[in-house]
Amino acid sequence: MKVIIIGLNHAGCAAAKTLLNLGGVQLHIYDQMREISFLSCGMALWIGGQLASGEGLFYASPDDFSGHGTKVFIETRVDSIDFKSRKIFCTDKHGKQFVDTYDKLLLTTGSRPRRAGIPGIDLDNIFSVKTYRDGEATVRQLARPEVRRIGIVGAGYVGVEMAEACCRQGKEVYLFDTAPRILYTHTDRIFSELIAKRMTDRGIKIYTGTRVTGFDGTKSVNGIRTSRGRFGIDMALVNLGSEPCTELGRGVLNFGPGGTYRVDDYQQTNLPDVYAAGDCACVYNNATEEYEAVSLASNAIRTGIIAALNIAGFPSPHHGSQASSGLSIYDMKLLTTGISVRAAQNLGLDVKWVDVEDAEYLNASDGNKVKVTLRLVYMSSDRALVGAQIASLADLSGMIHALSLAVQNRMTIDALAWQDVFIMSEITGENLLRKAALQAG
Ligand SMILES: Cc1cc2nc3c(=O)[nH]c(=O)nc-3n(C[C@H](O)[C@H](O)[C@H](O)COP(=O)(O)OP(=O)(O)OC[C@H]3O[C@@H](n4cnc5c(N)ncnc54)[C@H](O)[C@@H]3O)c2cc1C
Numbered sequence: 001m002k003v004i005i006i007g008l009n010h011a012g013c014a015a016a017k018t019l020l021n022l023g024g025v026q027l028h029i030y031d032q033m034r035e036i037s038f039l040s041c042g043m044a045l046w047i048g049g050q051l052a053s054g055e056g057l058f059y060a061s062p063d064d065f066s067g068h069g070t071k072v073f074i075e076t077r078v079d080s081i082d083f084k085s086r087k088i089f090c091t092d093k094h095g096k097q098f099v100d101t102y103d104k105l106l107l108t109t110g111s112r113p114r115r116a117g118i119p120g121i122d123l124d125n126i127f128s129v130k131t132y133r134d135g136e137a138t139v140r141q142l143a144r145p146e147v148r149r150i151g152i153v154g155a156g157y158v159g160v161e162m163a164e165a166c167c168r169q170g171k172e173v174y175l176f177d178t179a180p181r182i183l184y185t186h187t188d189r190i191f192s193e194l195i196a197k198r199m200t201d202r203g204i205k206i207y208t209g210t211r212v213t214g215f216d217g218t219k220s221v222n223g224i225r226t227s228r229g230r231f232g233i234d235m236a237l238v239n240l241g242s243e244p245c246t247e248l249g250r251g252v253l254n255f256g257p258g259g260t261y262r263v264d265d266y267q268q269t270n271l272p273d274v275y276a277a278g279d280c281a282c283v284y285n286n287a288t289e290e291y292e293a294v295s296l297a298s299n300a301i302r303t304g305i306i307a308a309l310n311i312a313g314f315p316s317p318h319h320g321s322q323a324s325s326g327l328s329i330y331d332m333k334l335l336t337t338g339i340s341v342r343a344a345q346n347l348g349l350d351v352k353w354v355d356v357e358d359a360e361y362l363n364a365s366d367g368n369k370v371k372v373t374l375r376l377v378y379m380s381s382d383r384a385l386v387g388a389q390i391a392s393l394a395d396l397s398g399m400i401h402a403l404s405l406a407v408q409n410r411m412t413i414d415a416l417a418w419q420d421v422f423i424m425s426e427i428t429g430e431n432l433l434r435k436a437a438l439q440a441g
Helices: 010-022 040-047 132-142 157-168 189-201 297-311 341-346 397-408 413-417 432-440
Strands: 002-006 026-030 071-073 077-082 087-091 097-101 104-107 111-113 149-153 172-176 205-207 212-217 221-226 229-232 235-238 242-244 274-276 282-285 290-293 325-329 332-338 351-362 369-379 385-392
Touching: 002 010, 010 026, 010 297, 040 132, 040 157, 104 297, 132 235, 149 157, 149 221, 149 229, 157 172, 157 189, 157 235, 157 325, 172 221, 189 205, 189 325, 189 332, 189 369, 189 385, 221 235, 274 297, 332 397, 341 351, 341 369, 341 385, 351 385, 351 432, 369 413, 369 432, 385 397, 397 432, 413 432
Parallel strands: 002 026, 002 104, 026 071, 104 274, 149 172, 149 235, 172 205
Antiparallel strands: 077 087, 087 097, 111 242, 212 221, 221 229, 282 290, 325 332, 332 385, 351 369, 369 385
């Protein structure tokens, strides 16, 4: 059986590794980029100077996949697909065009930064960050001393991380968003405010409730126009979320939320031998019980493996996602799983919530007490846990992993109160989950 994978980043790498481990397939893999497996999640550390370079942000090279009947075509763009005759049409870096054929096809074409049509967005010195090359261009520009003032458009996860990174480089940073507060789509107000305070304390200027209407400049950007007036800037970073790269399937494949490919629980599209995984495919959200677009490397890797198993003939259904994510801003870790109260209300879901604010918690790494703010969100009807948010200087990843599992399995908040957790004085603090869950009872 001959399998073609289009896109060799997180979903594509995970799928390719899985298929190679299983054996028995002839694999051809295509990517238009030279670099594969780039961890955008480390971009902020690189741009902020905490990493000396971006070289360490890769975990695979094309050679890892080549050989044993597998061919990797990098710097080769797939221009179109004839799904009927199972052919793909490609152009390599020298402009040479050729055709390849498949028995089964996996689309892992991912996503690109959304660049809404803001007038002037094509001026020089306006960047979006996704690829290694975006990182290189941004780092190069920030290194110029005359680039002093940075305008950042969009205060979602990436925009907030970029604001910290640019500020760490000694720049004057202005962060704009139309939403009433930062991280609006991901978190509730108390968490946005905790993170915003860490940023404003370091001098980042945050303008929420502010619409960016255009960029000024002749060749390079020199100003940003907003509903609060004009700000002089020397560089801009635009972070308005991402959009799936799904041009190849237009007119043939079915589409789901946010312009993603509609796939079933086995990552299969509406065509029997065509699969999709990662940012270009939709995923079932266990919290909202709806399919949605999720742009996360964690989801890309998981769905890539699932697609590969199903392609290879090992039926493996997806168990849904909670879109769990983490962010660290000036050491404050914001961890989330499932949905926030705001997101739930936006969807018309009737939820309740409990907060534990400023709890003292023993930090395992240094033995000191640290503050923790925790919110649990649950359905009013059956009391199933549908979301959680945690902010702390301590690393409470273990806690959010447990909560992610609870949301995945629709555990009730009452059952969560009696979850069996170990106690060991040097590593564990108070059982905050029980404390919060009992408040709900
Ligand atoms: C700044 C930043 C920080 C992030 N931080 C995190 C984080 O902390 N945690 C997390 O889980 N996620 C994070 N993400 C999201 C994560 O990077 C994406 O969800 C992930 O990259 C998706 O992987 P993918 O393989 O589905 O798609 P992509 O990474 O988008 O890869 C798709 C690949 O397909 C190739 N391709 C597309 N079309 C074609 C074509 N026609 N022909 C040939 N090749 C093609 C592209 O060149 C690309 O290499 C972050 C994203 C950004 C931008």
